[in-house]
Amino acid sequence: xxxxxxxxxGLVQPGGSLRLSCAAxxxxxxxYAMSWVRQAPGKGLEWVSTISGSDGSxxxxxxxxxxxxxxRDNSKNTLFLQMNxxxxxxxxxxxxxxxxxxxxLDPFDYxxxxxxxxxxx
Amino acid sequence: xxxxxxxxxxxxxxxxxxxxxxxxxxxxISNYLNWYQQKxxxxxxxxxxxxxxxxxxxxxxxxxxxxxxxxxFTVSSxxxxxxxxxxxxxxxxLPLTFxxxxxxEIK
Numbered sequence: 001x002x003x004x005x006x007x008x009x010g011l012v013q014p015g016g017s018l019r020l021s022c023a024a025x026x027x028x029x030x031x032y033a034m035s036w037v038r039q040a041p042g043k044g045l046e047w048v049s050t051i052s053g054s055d056g057s058x059x060x061x062x063x064x065x066x067x068x069x070x071x072r073d074n075s076k077n078t079l080f081l082q083m084n085x086x087x088x089x090x091x092x093x094x095x096x097x098x099x100x101x102x103x104x105l106d107p108f109d110y111x112x113x114x115x116x117x118x119x120x121x
Numbered sequence: 122x123x124x125x126x127x128x129x130x131x132x133x134x135x136x137x138x139x140x141x142x143x144x145x146x147x148x149x150i151s152n153y154l155n156w157y158q159q160k161x162x163x164x165x166x167x168x169x170x171x172x173x174x175x176x177x178x179x180x181x182x183x184x185x186x187x188x189x190x191x192x193x194f195t196v197s198s199x200x201x202x203x204x205x206x207x208x209x210x211x212x213x214x215l216p217l218t219f220x221x222x223x224x225x226e227i228k
Contacts, residue, residue, distance in 0.1 A: 045157075045210070105215070110167075
């Protein structure tokens, strides 16, 4: 059974940093692209970043480019999102999502339960 | 960026009704279109991929159609457990973009 468990969310001041983790199990983690998708309170879904499963290439939404970094540790089946220079508009539930294949343009077939990031002074 | 325009933003229907949601892309995305269901307080769930393929384990009352710029999602007979917000999403190109969502309620 595929499981994705996010952690690392919390309250952070504007300009601060936070590192999210997503522990994966139930599939061959290194073979699949992985993404972060966020949802601001009461709002819709917004893609944040994807890392491919083949060569580790990373892709970002313009809204987070230069501030967020995505990485993966295939030996520990864990996905990360390093978030720097956080802004109030980054406040959201952050979901870890698995893609159906190794390619960065694929559907999301499994999602974690999400972790809440609140940016506020 | 490819804009995804979803309508209606909300609807109310009776149990057993046929429910249809539309999604229009701002440019041709072929069949690179998915539909997700999100129940309150839960993560999204993939229902339909490649515009018309039903994900394994998803009830057959859910279906999708369309290609190019115009897509349709249908629930053939609405059930109480289908109360949720539904999102379309294109994966033809980055950035990946979602429709604004359709909140489905029971009348």
